[in-house]
Amino acid sequence: MSHISDDIYLSALGTQAQAFAISRALVASRSSGGASEPLVGRAPHIRDAVRPAKRWSPHEEAPQLPSPRPASAALVTADLSWNSAPPGSLPGRTARPPRAPGALARPQPLHEIFEKRADLCPGALAVVSAGERLTYLELEERANRLARHLRARGVGRGSRAAVLLPRSPDAYAALLGILKAGAAYVPLDPEYPVDRVAFILRDCEAEVLVTTASLASQHPRFGGALVSLDADAAAIAAESHARLAPGEVGNGPRDLCYIIYTSGSTGRPKGVMVEHRSACHLVHAEGELFQVRPEDRVYQGFSLAFDASVExxxxxxxxxxxxxxxxxxxxGAGPDLSRHLAQSRVTVFSTVPSLLSVLTEPIPTLRLLILGGEKCPAPLVERWARPGLRMVNTYGPTEATVIATYADLAAGKPVTIGRAVPGYRVVLVDDRMEPVPPGAVGEICIGGPGVARGYVGLPEETRARFVPDRFAPADEPGARTYRTGDLGRIDGEGNLEFVGRSDAQVKLRGFRVELGEIESVLLEGEGVQAAACSVREDLPGGPLVGYVVSSNGPIDEGRLRSHLRSRLPAFMVPALIEPVDALPRLSSGKLDRAALPAPRLREKQPPTSAGAPRGEVETRIAAVWEALFPSLAISRDDHFFLDLGGHSLLAARAVSELRKDARFARLSVIDLYRHPTL
Known part of the structure; x- marks a missing residue:
């Protein structure tokens, strides 16, 4: 892949050793004025996990630099300290000449990228889904008809159109049609609770909801226009399939492209606004990085409401x-997903490491495996690495348009999150927003064209997280950098290592979750005086545990769970509810999350004759479930998901374990979803 930032800065400084020499001098000049408390000092559990950094020799002579802008020295130092590997130097990367700065395509409305491809290869197969097949021309014409229908309903430049559809050709036509009409799309997951969908519709001020009649019936209070792709099919089909002229729509690179909602610390999700220029930069940069070809088949497995679907x-x-x-x-195939992907001849697969870990069979058709969303364990790389399969680890928040860094993976090599995507600036800073030296832990800040516009209706949080970018070049006036809250360090090879979080944000099966949002919903429960959450990595499956303090007597766990399910997506509902007398506090009075106790082992009451497993088959299944939920007593009426707190990955593990028994050789995860009790 070509490194635009490398092309810009390599000519100025040269080697990492030279960069470090300059960095050391800059740090020394700053430290004479008084040092601030390092970020790592506020997180001792992270500090202890950081390995000593390999230092480059400070005795190497630095080159004579041209006179840079005063602010640019910090940028050059911070960028180059880990952004200086030549293209083709990482394992598995196809070496190719670097592109010149600005060689990526010009900023443009995102849908024009699709239109160009539809013009070049109209007969090529664009989408395959459950037996339905659409060529690029067919998808283009379907999207054009929908765009004209939306325009007739008053949708245009500046509008926000929500999409409540599962993955399908209709969903992709809806996304394209909304963009072609000049609006921004807001994707919603049909599996979300009705309350969450209703909140997002209000919060983003959606003017139209594109969905189906059955899904629309769940939202009778929505005040905007409804476009039901099934009920309105005849009216949409009657529209012209001709493309709207760009001048007729009038949107450009700075217009809003999409809004994706992520977990928020206030108890409600927050919408991240991404412009066309940011989305287009990502698409072209990843095109250079991943080198997907017309003959490839790309699996689309993420929910449309998750930004990885954009990738x-x-x-x-x-x-x-x-x-x-x-x-x-x-x-929902779990370990059978490998077989499905191979049968569909999938060559490009983007996933989270936790899902990849439950796949037990290789995927021989695969040539590109993209990982992201959570930390990638080295043993997983060892298990999947093979000749002909390129594995890439990626990192980036929604606020930076899907990914900001990448690293090629290889067996026997350290797993890092690597180096910046072309055009991005990634700097590690201390509390004063000053770059830290190589080897030190700092907050990861991301600049460049991928930085989002901000949060919907949250100006104060936008100002706090999207700050002026003092490291931006002079030709980017008004540039901002996004403060991720993630902590990282640069290793001795110049690669970025993810160290942890400086706050209460966690990743659950690839989804970014603010524990404060779950805690706020717990506090709404009847009889709950105080609440906290923690991901217990010390327990099998790493369950999310909700700790509650009662205001008066025992808390009805069943009623509390029902409330949680009505407000939160399934992956955010705690697997265990743990009553405690009080929440542990630091001397400052803040919650001491690290001191929350391990869930106590529930006393396993002898099941009644009606609740006890019956026969050898139920007994064997119950034994597997008890291994997954060691603190719970299993009865034959317990629902794997609703009562025990199971989720898709635990379901996959249960099925994999049961398949070791010949009686369950043909068991699938779908069977567990259909029959979730013993």
């Missing part, structure tokens, strides 16, 4: 490749 969809559409949409069967 999947546009990796295919930019290249003229085929998008293979996950069906309900494949999405």
């Amino acid at each position: 999947e969809i546009w990796l295919a559409f930019r290249a003229g490749a085929t998008l293979v949409a996950a069906t309900c069967e494949t999405a």
Whole structure:
């Protein structure tokens, strides 16, 4: 992949050793004025995990620099300290000449990338889903008709259109049609609780909801226009399939492209606003990085409400490749997903490490495996690495448009989050927003065209997280950098290592979750005086545990769980509810999350004759479930998901374990979803 930032800065400084020499001098000049408390000092559990950094020799002579802008020295030092590997130097990367700065395509509305491909290869297969197949021309014409229908309903430049659809050709046509109409799309997951969908519709001020009649019936109070793709099919089909002229729509690179909602610390999700220029930069940069080809088949398995879907969809559409949409069967296939992907001849697969870990069979058709969303364990790389398969680890928050860094992975090599995506600036800073030296822990800050506009309706939080970018070049006036809250360090090879968080944000099966949002919903429960949450990595499956302090007598756990399920997505509902007398506090009075106790082992009451497992089959299943939920007593009426707190990955583990018994050789995860009790 070409490194735009490398091309810009390498000529100025040269080697990492020279960069470090300059960095040392800059740090020394700053420290004479008084040192601030380092970020790592506020997180001793992170400090202890940091390995000593390998230092480059400070005796190497630094080159004579041209006179830079005063602010640029810090940027050059911070960027170059880990952004200086030549293209082709990382394991598995195809060496190719670097592109000149600015060689990526000009900023443009995102849908124009699809239109260009539809013009070049109209007969190529664009989407495959559950037996339905659409060429690029067919998808283009379907999207054009919807765009004209939306325009007739008053949707245009500046509008916000919500999409409540599962992965399908209709969903992709809806995304394209909304963009072609000049609006921004707001993707919603049909699996979300009705309350959460209703909040997002209000919060983003959606003017239209594109969905189906059955899903629309769940939201009778929505005040905007409804476009039901099934009920309105005849009216949409009657529209012209001709493309709207750009001048007729009038949107440009700075217009809003999409809003994706992530977990928020206030008890409600927050919408991240991403402009066309940011999305287009990502698409073209990833096109250079991943080199997807027209003959590829790209799996689309993430929910459209998760920003990784942007990567999947546009990796295919930019290249003229085929998008293979996950069906309900494949999405819940667990360990059988390998077989489904191979049968669909998938060559490009983007996923989270925790899902990859439950796949027990290789995928021989695969040539590109993209990992992200959570920490990637080295043993997983060892297990999947093979000749002909490129593995790439990625990192980036939604606020930086999907990914900001990447690292090629290879067996026997350290797993890092690597180096900046072309055009991005990634700097590690201390509490004063000053760059830290190589080897020190600092907050990861991301600058460049991928930085989002901000949060919907949250100006104060936007100002706090999106700050002026003092490291930006002079030709980017008004540039901002995003303060991620993630902590990182630069290793001796110049790669970025993810160290942890400086706050209460966690990753659950690839989803970014603010524990404060779950805690706020817990506090709404009847009889709950105080609440806290923690991901217990010390327990099997790493369950999310909700700790509650009662205001008066025992808390009805069943009623509390019902309330949580009505407000939160399934992956945010705690697997265990743990009553405690009080929450541990630091001397400052803040919650001491690290001191929350391990969930106590529930006393396993002898099940009644009606609740006890019956026969050898139920007894064997119960034994596997007890291993997954060691603190719970299992009865034959317990619901794997609703009562025990199971989720898709635990379901996959249960099925994998049961398959070791010949009686369960044909068991699938779908079977567990259909029959979730003993």
